[in-house]
Amino acid sequence: MEAFKGQNILSFIKELPDDEACKAYLAKIKWQDGFKCMKCGHTKGCEKSGYRYHCYGCNHVESATANTLFHKVKFGLQKAFCVVFEMSTSSKSVSSIQMGKRFNIRQGTAWFFMQKVRKAMKSSQQYPLSELVHVDEFTVGGKEEGKQGRSYDSKKKKAVIAVELSAKHQIKRVYVRAIDDYSAKSLTPIFEEHISTTAKIVTDKWRGYSPLKKEYNIEQKFSNNGKNYIL
Incomplete structure (x- = not known):
């Protein structure tokens, strides 16, 4: 069988x-x-x-x-x-x-x-995301009134998500990780633990992803007025 x-x-x-x-x-x-x-x-x-x-x-x-x-x-x-x-x-x-x-x-x-x-x-980290991967960071609880862009002093939890899509843009696997801030240092672990260096990665234009381009194939695109651009 x-x-x-x-x-x-x-x-x-x-x-x-x-x-x-x-x-x-x-x-x-x-x-x-x-x-x-x-x-x-x-x-x-x-x-x-x-x-x-x-x-x-x-x-x-x-x-x-x-x-x-x-x-x-x-x-x-x-x-x-x-x-x-x-x-x-x-x-x-x-x-x-x-x-x-x-x-x-x-x-x-x-x-x-x-x-x-x-x-x-729980992930063994032996099978990293290897195809088309979209990465985005967000706060749990949604957008705060009167604040534009990323809020650093917010008490809301910050996280980064990596979504692997099939050729037909169907979701295959998803990993989410809590982060302290939006720096490259905080964003790096989800890449190292769950994303292959051979994957095609799409993110927004946030500068925290720029240092990761040395190791990963990252294409940065403008987000649609702060809306999720992944799907």
């Missing part, structure tokens, strides 16, 4: 119709490059019933869910898979209350599992 791709939940459920199918899927993904015991590191063993592996080195029996998000999930693997599917494909945040109602899970249980998923989804 190949990795599931797409956002059609009906196809997803058809592909993984029950807990056993989910366990089989996990086993295939986990051991597709061969078995390695998580206890002793031994690579010799045999498969057992229930999608488990018996290590010949230390006799440890490892389940397909061990050392994964789904280990000891008490509300069923298929439900857990569906929660991950919802969180990874939805463009809007789903609360633990909504998730609990949707899959008949206690709100507290849904919240705890969703926290584990969010932690696992």
Whole structure:
């Protein structure tokens, strides 16, 4: 079975119709490059019933869910898979209350599992944005009355966003980072952590991006009277 791709939940459920199918899927993904015991590191063993592996080195029996998000999930693997599917494909945040109602899970249980998923989804920084990337800085809370341009004395939170777009200008990935100010020093980390030097980057004319042109392919354009020019 190949990795599931797409956002059609009906196809997803058809592909993984029950807990056993989910366990089989996990086993295939986990051991597709061969078995390695998580206890002793031994690579010799045999498969057992229930999608488990018996290590010949230390006799440890490892389940397909061990050392994964789904280990000891008490509300069923298929439900857990569906929660991950919802969180990874939805463009809007789903609360633990909504998730609990949707899959008949206690709100507290849904919240705890969703926290584990969010932690696992945190960027490894191994796959930087590499295509068309738009970068812009903003304040959380919107524009302040009576103030034009960037406000340095504002108590509102400042942030910078990097959006990777497909050839059809559809959003692929997004990273947001809080910043102290709009200086090149504050803007640099999101570039270093999440954007490839081979990417085509578009920003506004803010001078804080100018020093980054030495390392990155940046095209600076005038913004439309302060409006978002990205999409």
